[in-house]
Amino acid sequence: MNPTIGVFDSGFGGLTVLRALMAQIPQARFVFLGDTARLPYGSKSRRTIARYAAESAQFLVEKQGAQFLVIACNTASALALDAIQAAVPVPVLGVIEPGATAARAASKTGDVLVIATDATVHSHAYTAACQAQGLRAIEKACPLLVPLVEEGWTDHPVTAEVIRIYLAELLAEASAQGMTPDTLVLGCTHYPMLRPLLERAVPPGMRVIDSAKAAANTMVLTLRESLGTPPASLPEPPLLQCFATDSIEKFERLGSRFLGQSVGPVQLVDLGG
Amino acid sequence: MNPTIGVFDSGFGGLTVLRALMAQIPQARFVFLGDTARLPYGSKSRRTIARYAAESAQFLVEKQGAQFLVIACNTASALALDAIQAAVPVPVLGVIEPGATAARAASKTGDVLVIATDATVHSHAYTAACQAQGLRAIEKACPLLVPLVEEGWTDHPVTAEVIRIYLAELLAEASAQGMTPDTLVLGCTHYPMLRPLLERAVPPGMRVIDSAKAAANTMVLTLRESLGTPPASLPEPPLLQCFATDSIEKFERLGSRFLGQSVGPVQLVDLGG
Numbered sequence: 001m002n003p004t005i006g007v008f009d010s011g012f013g014g015l016t017v018l019r020a021l022m023a024q025i026p027q028a029r030f031v032f033l034g035d036t037a038r039l040p041y042g043s044k045s046r047r048t049i050a051r052y053a054a055e056s057a058q059f060l061v062e063k064q065g066a067q068f069l070v071i072a073c074n075t076a077s078a079l080a081l082d083a084i085q086a087a088v089p090v091p092v093l094g095v096i097e098p099g100a101t102a103a104r105a106a107s108k109t110g111d112v113l114v115i116a117t118d119a120t121v122h123s124h125a126y127t128a129a130c131q132a133q134g135l136r137a138i139e140k141a142c143p144l145l146v147p148l149v150e151e152g153w154t155d156h157p158v159t160a161e162v163i164r165i166y167l168a169e170l171l172a173e174a175s176a177q178g179m180t181p182d183t184l185v186l187g188c189t190h191y192p193m194l195r196p197l198l199e200r201a202v203p204p205g206m207r208v209i210d211s212a213k214a215a216a217n218t219m220v221l222t223l224r225e226s227l228g229t230p231p232a233s234l235p236e237p238p239l240l241q242c243f244a245t246d247s248i249e250k251f252e253r254l255g256s257r258f259l260g261q262s263v264g265p266v267q268l269v270d271l272g273g
Numbered sequence: 274m275n276p277t278i279g280v281f282d283s284g285f286g287g288l289t290v291l292r293a294l295m296a297q298i299p300q301a302r303f304v305f306l307g308d309t310a311r312l313p314y315g316s317k318s319r320r321t322i323a324r325y326a327a328e329s330a331q332f333l334v335e336k337q338g339a340q341f342l343v344i345a346c347n348t349a350s351a352l353a354l355d356a357i358q359a360a361v362p363v364p365v366l367g368v369i370e371p372g373a374t375a376a377r378a379a380s381k382t383g384d385v386l387v388i389a390t391d392a393t394v395h396s397h398a399y400t401a402a403c404q405a406q407g408l409r410a411i412e413k414a415c416p417l418l419v420p421l422v423e424e425g426w427t428d429h430p431v432t433a434e435v436i437r438i439y440l441a442e443l444l445a446e447a448s449a450q451g452m453t454p455d456t457l458v459l460g461c462t463h464y465p466m467l468r469p470l471l472e473r474a475v476p477p478g479m480r481v482i483d484s485a486k487a488a489a490n491t492m493v494l495t496l497r498e499s500l501g502t503p504p505a506s507l508p509e510p511p512l513l514q515c516f517a518t519d520s521i522e523k524f525e526r527l528g529s530r531f532l533g534q535s536v537g538p539v540q541l542v543d544l545g546g
Contacts, residue, residue, distance in 0.1 A: 048310060143424055144421065147420040151417055246317050246318050
């Protein structure tokens with residue numbers, strides 16, 4: 001049986017999560033939806049985000065036959081996971097729990113740093129998820145990093161300087177609170193594109209945790225329970241169809257950088273609104 | 274008679290236009306709408322932008338009694354001015370025509386540079402408006418400048434460096450096309466917040482044209498024809514009510530920087546979608 005896995009994001013940053021999933025679950029068929037007509041979710045209210053995310057999830061499950069759903073968007077995971085789980089009858093996985101679980105496994109001091117968008121930080125979802133794992137977390141919004149990634153400046157001195165400034169502020173605040181952080185969680189699906197710069201910028205010995213990879217690992221465990229292990233050799237590359245609610249051209253142009261391979265022809269869908 | 278002037282933007286950048294209008298038309302009542310639930314328009318299709326902008330214009334005219342409308346948003350002016358003019362029965366002014374007219378007055382060589390968002394540049398609306406004025410224009414998208422302004426880095430070395438890079442690329446391209454530009458048009462309502470940095474970054478003698486101020490000047494001329502000159506002394510500060518479709522808190526927090534005074538209590542409105 002080839003399971004169909006739906007992956008949802010407000011934009012195309014979630015393609016970094018899809019990339020990790022495709023590498024680990026090669027026998028699946030993937031359907032990805034970027035709700036690009038209504039992005040960014042990060043500047044919108046919880047009520048609005050919950051409605052948009054539920055409609056998007058229903059599209060993937062009801063129209064595209066997704067049997068599992070990954071919310072590859074930190075903002076939607078932080079603010080709307082309950083609403084999505086209520087809206088569809090299939091297992092739904094967000095990126096925040098797996099990120100916190102991976103931080104738990106990585107951290108020796110129990111103190112972790114989280115960088116994310118404004119809306120994710122304001123929700124304090126990572127702080128709550130980390131606390132549930134017995135960790136202390138301190139969060140910082142880094143609103144310039146997404147536009148820098150989308151400008152293609154993923155290995156640029158300006159981006160390195162912005163990262164240096166953000167991390168210095170975050171480390172100073174952690175120190176002021178008496179924390180000794182040894183782990184940095186990337187709480188936004190765009191940030192894995194900056195991983196080399198971030199690795200160079202963190203203090204020596206600090207671990208960098210990618211929520212995208214963590215979510216993929218969790219989904220693999222979930223699927224193994226449902227489906228058993230995949231066959232040893234698979235003749236075909238994983239099947240993928242991408243959908244977007246607007247801006248197909250930008251999705252196709254930038255998306256391939258996030259996915260690490262062509263996103264193929266992206267299909268436009270109208271979810272209303 | 275105190276005219277009611279409606280001012281519309283997808284976000285709150287248009288408050289720089291409102292600021293210029295309030296300084297020049299103190300006898301008016303102003304109603305401002307930021308369609309913050311559906312921003313940024315810049316990444317959306319023309320059809321979607323036209324629908325959002327028309328709904329927003331109808332709110333200002335039909336519900337708030339606006340007798341004149343200023344589209345304080347370069348993207349909506351570039352892609353939806355016709356649709357807005359068709360949707361409401363009052364005079365509608367965009368920011369692009371006035372910007373091109375001001376560039377005509379400023380330029381001696383007839384060659385101008387335009388910096389703007391992605392969507393505005395892709396529309397080539399400034400190139401067309403400049404050509405209609407007998408100017409040659411070359412446009413460049415500067416997608417990092419809006420987030421830098423919203424981060425509050427309006428006088429920051431990183432922003433200065435980003436501006437230096439963007440202008441160097443734009444000047445090199447102009448030179449390659451045999452142009453001798455002497456005027457820079459700010460084709461985004463956020464950019465007036467960067468005017469001091471931009472003034473320092475342009476080559477000696479280059480004029481910087483602010484579309485916001487140019488639109489305000491044009492509206493003053495329009496109003497003088499309709500209303501006559503204002504009384505010499507006015508006892509009250511101009512009346513203002515701001516509306517937003519989402520994210521009231523961010524609007525109130527950042528908006529006052531753009532307006533140069535408090536935006537007052539911002540009222541939430543639901544335009545659907």
